[in-house]
Amino acid sequence: MAEVKLFGSSGSPFSRRIEVALKMKGVEYEFIEEDVYNKKSPLLLKYNPVHKKVPVLLHNGKPICESVVILEYIDETWEGPSILPKDPYERAMVRFWVKFLDEKLVRSIGEEQEKAKEEATEFLKILEGTLSGKKFFGGDSIGMVDIVANFIAYWFMIPQELAGIDVLTKEKFPKLNEWMNEYLNCSIIKENLPLKDKLTALFQARFQAFAAAAAASVK
C-alpha cells in the first residue's frame, strides 16, 4: 500500500502544484484522479468534509487539505530542494506573495474575461515589479511562489486567449513573459502541466456550458 496518496484532478492548477512539489522532493505517490465536475469519490468526501475539494494529500492515512497548507507540509516533511526559504523574513515574503496570488488572481476564475483582465492587469503589474533581476520568484530555482503561480501560465492565460484578449503583452510585462518562458521550459513544470489542447478543450466546454445556462436563464 502506498504511503503517500494524492487525490487530485489533472485539470486543476491546485492539484498540479502538489505534484510539482512531490516530484521536487522525489516522493513516490499514488495519484487518484477525481471526477470533480460529475461525481466526487466517497473517500474524497471523507478526507475533506469541510470543502469537499481536491487536492487532498494522504500521508500514513492522515489527510491534509488546501494546496498551500499541503505545500508547507511537504516542505517540512521531506528532504530535498527547499520549497520555502529558511530565513523567517524571507519565508514571510513568500507567504505574502502566495496569499496575494491566490487571492487576487485565482479569484478571476469564472469571471467574465474582460473584467478579469482589468483586475488582473493591476495585480500583474505588481508581480512584474517583484521579478527584478531574478529568473524565478524563488531566485535561481523554483520556489513556492513559482509553484503557486502555475495558475498564471495556463489557467489564466488560456481563457484570456480563448476570449481573444491579449493581457500579458511583452511590452507591458517583459519580466513576466521571460519568467513564463523559463518556467514552462523547466522540466519539473513541463512534465506536470496538463496537455495544452486538453485544457483548452476543457475551458471551451465550460464556456459553452456557461453560455447555454445564461441563454436558458434569460428565457
Add this chain to the structure above:
Amino acid sequence: MEEVKLYGFGPSPFSYRVIWALKLKGVKYEYIEENLPMKSPKLLQHNPVHKKVPVLVHGGKPISESLVILEYIEETWPENPLLPKDAHEKAMARFWIRFAEDKYPTLNTFFRTVGQDQQLAIKEALKVLQILEDQALGNNKFFNGNTVGLVDISFGWLAYWFDCIEETAGAKIIKSNNLPRLHEWIKNFKQIPVIQENLPSRDKLLAYLKTKREKILSCIFIPNGH
C-alpha cells in the same frame, strides 16, 4: 535585540491578533496607532501593496497581512509555541487558520445587510459557525488543545468583536444553546490574562460600529447608490 514596531488601528481585530501573539511571547514592541481612514506615509511605505494595517516592522523590515505576521512571530520567537510541533497537527492548524481568513467575509455579511438579505446572511454565518463547533473544536478547551495557539488567535475576534457586531446589527447568532462548545470557547478565551488585558474599549468599539453600519445602510437606501 532588534526593534519591533506594530502599526495598528484600535477597532481592528486584525491588529489585535498581532498584539496577542507578541504579548503571549513576551516580545517588547512599540505600538503606532494609525488614524484610519487617513494613512500615514510610514504605513504606505511599509505596505505599498495593500496599504493596510497591521504591519509589523522588525529591525526595519516590514511584514504585512496579519496571518503572515503570526507565522513570522512564531518562527522568530519560538518560546511559548503557538503552533503544534507535529507536522500533521501543524497542517491542521494552518487549515483552520485559512478557514478563519476565507470565512471572515461570510461571518460579517449580516452586519452589512438588512431585511431578507440579512436573514440569508445570518443563515450562511450559522453554517460556518456550525463547522467550527462540530469539526474544529472537538472536545478541547481551545482550538489548539489545552492552551491557546494561532488558530484561537485567528478566531479571537469571535470572542469579543462578534457580539458587538451582533448588537449593532440587531441580530443574535451565537447562543449558549445552539453553539455550546463555541460559546464555552468564547468564555475561556476571554479569561486568558493576555487577552483580557488587551481588548479595545467596548463603548468605543460600539460607537465605531454604529457609525460604520449607518454609512453602509445609507448607501443601500440611496436609489442610485455611489
